[in-house]
Amino acid sequence: xxxxxxxxxxxxxxxxxxxxxxxxxxxxxGRFMGWFEELKEEGKLKGANPLYGEGKLVSGANGxxxxxxxxxxxxxxxxxxxxxxxxxxxxxxxxxxxxxxLEHGCVVEVRPVAPECPLAHSLxxxxxxxxxx
Amino acid sequence: xxxxxxxxxxxxxxxxxxxxxLSPAEIQDVLDQAMTWFDGLNRxxxxxxxxxxxxxxxxxxxxRAxxxxxxxxxxxxxxxxxxxxxxxxSLDEAIAxxxxxxxxxxxxxxEVRPISTECPIATRLRxxxxxxxxx
Numbered sequence: 001x002x003x004x005x006x007x008x009x010x011x012x013x014x015x016x017x018x019x020x021x022x023x024x025x026x027x028x029x030g031r032f033m034g035w036f037e038e039l040k041e042e043g044k045l046k047g048a049n050p051l052y053g054e055g056k057l058v059s060g061a062n063g064x065x066x067x068x069x070x071x072x073x074x075x076x077x078x079x080x081x082x083x084x085x086x087x088x089x090x091x092x093x094x095x096x097x098x099x100x101x102l103e104h105g106c107v108v109e110v111r112p113v114a115p116e117c118p119l120a121h122s123l124x125x126x127x128x129x130x131x132x133x
Numbered sequence: 134x135x136x137x138x139x140x141x142x143x144x145x146x147x148x149x150x151x152x153x154x155l156s157p158a159e160i161q162d163v164l165d166q167a168m169t170w171f172d173g174l175n176r177x178x179x180x181x182x183x184x185x186x187x188x189x190x191x192x193x194x195x196x197r198a199x200x201x202x203x204x205x206x207x208x209x210x211x212x213x214x215x216x217x218x219x220x221x222x223s224l225d226e227a228i229a230x231x232x233x234x235x236x237x238x239x240x241x242x243x244e245v246r247p248i249s250t251e252c253p254i255a256t257r258l259r260x261x262x263x264x265x266x267x268x
Binding site: 006008010017022025029047049050051052053054056057058059060061062063066076078079080081083093096097099102103104105106107108109110111113114116117119120123126 | 238
């Protein structure tokens, strides 16, 4: 029985590779894959996916606004994610700090996963009369 | 923009502050509608993963010796409150699923992103290297 918690690592920044030569880029991607394989072998990786740079943003009442996502060359744009199973936040942060693209300006957002929607949880706690059986 | 075809799409829910100013009953109503929406997707057998995120967390960067900052993930309209991974045949189907999400009426934005089978940067690098080798 594991007490591990899930953490989502979001990799932000999709312009870092522009400053690298093909050789530097190949080296960094190789180190990234090595890091990824290591986490997988340690059983700490529950899921991971790279994202295409393109996409859409859906918003507005009944989703009437659909626009191309402003993902091109942004420090904020999300390029992929890892879903980790680790002991605590310190371990999740320590793993994030080993991300090989950090040194090229990439940023990693470390987010604890909620066992249920935090809003539903706080609502149920605050207003038990609304709780569903 | 040409969005690449994929078989999986990631939906990122942005703007976790939608509940501000709503009564508990109104919030419960939105949550119930969202659950009905989710159950519908689940019954279609297309849900591959989903999580709500806590409003806490950290940003890790290399600037100034691997600074770690606590992220203010509740206050921003851009902040990500959760994700849903769907298996679908096209981006249009993913957008159609996103459009039915009841939280959109409360100011949430959904980012729909096709999943790549390999890192697109690695793909581009390989193609460039092949082009150089062929030249």
